[in-house]
Amino acid sequence: MAALLAAAADPAYPADIALVLSNKPDAAGLATAAAAGVATATVASRGRDRAGFEAAMQAVLEAHGIEIVALAGFMRVLTPGFVAAWEGRMINIHPSLLPCFPGLDTHARALEAGVRLHGCTVHLVTPGVDEGPILAQAAVPVRPDDTEARLGARVLAEEHRLYPAALAWLAAGRVRLEGGRAIVDAPAATGSLVNPLATASGAG
Template sequence: MSQRRRTAILISGRGSNMAALLAAAADPAYPAEIALVLSNRADAAGLARAAEAGIPTVVVESRRFGKDRAGFEAAMEAELAAHGIGLIALAGFMRVLTEGFTRRWSGRMLNIHPSLLPAFPGLDTHAHALAAGVRLHGCTVHLVTPGVDEGPIVAQAAVPVLAGDTEETLAHRVLAEEHRLYPAALGWLASGRLRLQEGRAVVDPAPGPSGESLRNPG
């Protein structure tokens, strides 16, 4: 098969979606190789999980840079370059990236958000969904652009909002869909099937066993 794309996962906490990506990438046939887990917090629990899986980890402490966002991102870029990274997957990375950084990684950086965007961008999405009385909630994988949670939508998964749901019960069902959806989307990006077309994310059909397109099966 073609060479796997070297991918960095950026985290700030426990790395739940990171673990799902690591599990997918453990298959040699998966088109992305997780070559680095980078955190802006030294106490992120996901760092230990990544190290246990044999993945190189690095910490670039954001608080050390104060308001110097450019300096923080330059330090991250140096680590990404040192590890030969070609793709980025944000997995609970709690920093807003600058326009310069997002443009440099345009079309090569994914994020997963716990709502059906464009509904409920930002934080506390499950609380907002319950307060709004929606009947469907879910998660979205999108390409990252300068606007927070505004990038082209790659894929979404929905779950019903049930009577008696709390933030915790709703979050649990959404998280199960996140763990299914994110590895699929990263695989599309790493294999070259995901591309931008007129500002929208397009996923090309998977090739058949002999390489032919499955766009028109049968």
């Protein structure tokens, strides 16, 4: 969230962060947003059924004229009805290269699986958890001496770069859906990333 606030501070950025909403009144992001002059709101989930909670969220979002929802650290599964109301206008970032490792504990699972590349994914939100059309991904090499914390820190650095870029594409109208896939009007990637990386002598 802080990375999105920082990106949106640039007048050239195509989106304004108009509201930061949380279901937890003590969420650190609320104080960060308030310090940046961004409106905040809390909609408590405890003591409400899912329908009541989401109806209250929807009312707050509408009252603030929200056009796009960017989830950041929001750890509740949303109902198909709420997701449908924001179809194509709600995005999420996940700390793995989806479709690998949906859900929780992604860094530990990546290390256990012995993958050579790990990373993060920005995707449109659909009713299935971590299943929506992919907008963008960033990868980092997995090192032989990695711990969950070290690997997670490198992935987080990429999240902070990737999420603002993907939100900018969506806000600028550069994303469209075709056959269940997200097509992004952005420069095409070239080259390749291979891991293990070549050694200094060129072998690898």
